[in-house]
Amino acid sequence: MNLTTLKQIYNLKLFKYLFLISLFLFFNLIVFKSLTSIKLDLTEDKLYTVSENTKSIIKNLNEPITIKLFFSNSLSKELSQIRDYEKRVRELLISYNKISKNNIDLQIIDPKPFTDQEDLANVYGIQGLQLNEEGERFYFGAVFSNSVDDTTIIPFFELDREQFLEYDLTKTIYNLANTTKPNIGLISGLPLVGRVNNFQGNAQYEQPFYIYQTLNEFFNVIDLTLKASSIPENIDQLLIIHPKKLSDITLYAIDQFVMSGKGVTFFVDPFSEFDNNLAKPQEEKDFSSSSLSKIFTSWGFDIKPGMITGDIVNGRKVSLGNQNNQKIVTYVLWLAIQENLLSKKDIITSNLDYVFLKSAGSIENLNTNNSLLIEPLISSSKDSMLIERYKMQFRADPEQLLKDFKSENKNHILGARIKGKFNSAFSQDDLNKINIDKTNHISEIANANVILFADTDLLSDNTWISQQDMFGR
Secondary structure, eight states: OOHHHHHHHHHHHHHHHHHHHHHHHHHHHHHHHHHHTOOOOOSTTOTTOOOHHHHHHHHTOSSOEEEEEEEOGGGOTTOHHHHHHHHHHHHHHHHHHHHTTTSEEEEEEOOOTTSHHHHHHHHHTOOEEEOSTTOOEEEEEEEEEOTTOOEEEEOOOOGGGGGGHHHHHHHHHHHHHOOSOOEEEEEESSOTTOEEEOGGGOOEEEOOOHHHHHHHHHSEEEEOOTTOSSOOTTOOEEEEESOOSOOHHHHHHHHHHHHTTOEEEEEOOSSOHHHHTSOOOGGGOOOOOOOOHHHHHHHTEEEOTTEEEEETTTEEEEEESOTTSOEEEEEEEEEEEEGGGBOSSSTTTTTOSEEEEESOOOEEEOSOOTTOEEEEEEEOOSSEEEEEGGGTSSOOOHHHHHHTOOOOSOOOEEEEEEEEEEEOSOOHHHHHHTTOOOTTOOOEEEEEEEEEESOSGGGSHHHHOOOOOSTTO
16 A cells, blocks of 8 residues: 555545534534524423513514613622523513514613713613612613604512513513504493592592503503493494493493494403492492393393302402401402413413402303304303302301302303304394484394403402502502
8 A cells, every 4th residue: 555545545534534523513503503592491480481472562563672771780799689680681682682583672781880871871760779888879770762762661670570571571662662552442330540539528539440550551541431322433442341220322332332343341240349349329339230131142141140159169268357366268259260260272361370350250151142152261160159149248258158158060151252143232123212323233243252251350459469669669
């Protein structure tokens, strides 16, 4: 074997080694890039997973959004919990940037003490926490802006709101990207918008429900009152809460809105505890119930009149007696419905862990509409029963209700999406009686889609919300 042949063999082997090494490096580079774009979320509450609802919003942004994230990295060395939270905020915003295909511009700023970056944070109103006597301040907030310089500030990312982080970020981005809000028509028998309580001559202002304040962040909520005789054409959706003693003219306006193909969300209650506890003159006292049976029954369903759903599995614990002689009892009419009884297929309930209800009714299919489809959103457990309203409308006895409880071995529907072909609840004779113009009457809708909840107390602040002041917020 001559020298030339040896060189050829050596070069061939060298080429093979180099090729294999290159292939190995190439493979690892590709795998590394692939894996770095895939994140496994092993946390119990999926804190690092972006929900499908958020993905849909971020993918369809019609407005470029700029986010300036202020975090005092150089001052956070000893703040391990804050650093972990900042990492989650930053990674979530980076995910938003990728999902939006760079329609979201993320800028990360470290406002070191006594620098232009710190001055910028103060100009925007980012909350600085003083760390020491030298005047060094710690910043952890964000500024969101759109193309027309509308701006929203999160002064400080509070640890207490970590479980709501995705909601807060997505809501802020959505509001900046959608400057034109849909119009929601409100018909409510509860003081959702707040009220002046002049009962017994002592005028006091009662704040709006927190849910109403939240709705106004996403929609223009227009109060149509319980005496609405028509629904304005610019109303995109209707929200009807505790509709008590509505006139036929108002019922007809609701009926025709549904017949037009627009959506309605109903909250109807056989016994509203919030309404029952309102301070009001004796002549206004009633059973605090609401009903839309006149139109619901024409469409093929109703809320079981005068009956309240009790659930021994999901009943909340209440304490009875004085401080020295307390008993803990399951109150079968106050329900904490857990996620296994909440629809995971519907966008309304898919991300919820609990829903709290008080004295809720039961939605029933009357089996008079063959096209009707009732899709449960919230259900009771099978260990539930219907209880007559009179047993608790004056003063409920949790112990007696528990003793008398007999399971019906049936899931009761507490909230549902209802679809199908609906016929108008008003015949020509009905229209003649209430003297309504029949010119534009719509007699049916082929694909109605409404949402119905058999409770109104789930909306009241004392049922579901806990508030505390943090830096004036």
